[in-house]
Amino acid sequence: MLTSLSFDLQAAQVYRHVDANGNVVFSDQPAGGSKVQLTPLSVVPSTESLPPRRSTPSRVSSSSSSESTRAPAVDVAFRGYTTFTIQSPSNEETLQTGQAGNLAVRLGIEPKLRPEDKVRVTVDGAPSQSAMHSTVFMVPALERGKHVIQAELLDSTGRVRQTSEPKVVYVQRASVNLPRNPNNPANAGGG
The missing domain is CATH 2.60.40.10 (Immunoglobulins)
Structure with missing residues (x-):
């Protein structure tokens, strides 16, 4: 289906004309415009992403013991x-x-x-x-x-x-009601 879609897009024609206001308009309708030659699209194949690598907890062995303990990677x-x-x-x-x-x-x-x-x-x-x-x-x-x-x-x-x-x-903030504050509502008409 994807290939048929790409063929349909390649077959579509684009027209260019200038409207009454001098704006360039691109359309799929001729409307007195000229055909535009489209260059082929560049296609780059995607690569498969690898899953993030998880660090495996390191094992620390003690010479006096055969037991191993896990060290938390983030905290260390x-x-x-x-x-x-x-x-x-x-x-x-x-x-x-x-x-x-x-x-x-x-x-x-x-x-x-x-x-x-x-x-x-x-x-x-x-x-x-x-x-x-x-x-x-x-x-x-x-x-x-x-x-x-x-x-x-x-x-x-x-x-x-x-x-x-x-x-x-x-x-501390000045009160809006202070007499000298220009934002005081009482000063609104008195300038």
């Missing part, structure tokens, strides 16, 4: 970090009104963040953005009030491997 491959902390902001820090709830988060990670690992920042337990290979993050437009921020370290599979200590931040 991950190397932790000696330091994984939020350096800025400090705990109990207050973001003043002028910062508009925009929070810069700087992490301390030792050894240096490895290329295969990523970090994400959570606010009140929810990710604030996608995980990135970075140690500096911007969390925009936090609402007024208390927030708990943490950093999570993800390995190459997306699994959380380390979590920083939580930090509490407080966000």
Whole structure:
């Protein structure tokens, strides 16, 4: 059936004409247009994909015992970090009104963040953005009030491997009802 479909497509004729607005139109109807010579389609045969290779658990034998144990492949491959902390902001820090709830988060990670690992920042337990290979993050437009921020370290599979200590931040926001606030409804007609 596929071959008959390809023959039908090859047999189809395409016409080109310009409409009243000057637009080029391609159609299968002549409508006063000229035939278009179609070049043959390039066909590349697909290759059969191989199933992903699974790493077989390694067997470790002990010289004093004939028993073998399995080592978990994922856990053995991950190397932790000696330091994984939020350096800025400090705990109990207050973001003043002028910062508009925009929070810069700087992490301390030792050894240096490895290329295969990523970090994400959570606010009140929810990710604030996608995980990135970075140690500096911007969390925009936090609402007024208390927030708990943490950093999570993800390995190459997306699994959380380390979590920083939580930090509490407080966000101050100007009330819309302040007399000098241009968004105050009482100032609407007075300019």
